[in-house]
Amino acid sequence: MDQLVLLTLFNIKRGYTVREMAADCGRSIGTIQKHFRDLEEGGYVVKPTGPRKAKNRKLTEKGLELLRQEHLLGE
Numbered sequence: 900m901d902q903l904v905l906l907t908l909f910n911i912k913r914g915y916t917v918r919e920m921a922a923d924c925g926r927s928i929g930t931i932q933k934h935f936r937d938l939e940e941g942g943y944v945v946k947p948t949g950p951r952k953a954k955n956r957k958l959t960e961k962g963l964e965l966l967r968q969e970h971l972l973g974e
Contacts, residue, residue: 905934906943906962907971914955938962 908924909915917935921928935956938944943962947955958966966972 902934902938902943903965903969903971905931906938906958906966909944909956910958910963910966910972 908920917928917931921931935944939946942959944956945959963972
């Protein structure tokens with residue numbers, strides 16, 4: 900699964916959990932978690948600390964800019 904697809908899906912459905920995304924994409928939870936870790940390390944997504952942190956992931960400005968560059972996000 901391409902990380903750009905993951906970013907796009909995540910942007911469309913805020914609060915998308917790894918479990919939901921894995922089920923919808925036909926991928927394992929581990930695969931989706933790895934992609935999210937890579938996106939977090941790349942600075943495209945942040946996962947706050949505290950309760951429900953996975954549900955509160957957010958796209959960073961860098962993540963939004965990538966979607967704009969790829970014409971996957973409106974102005």
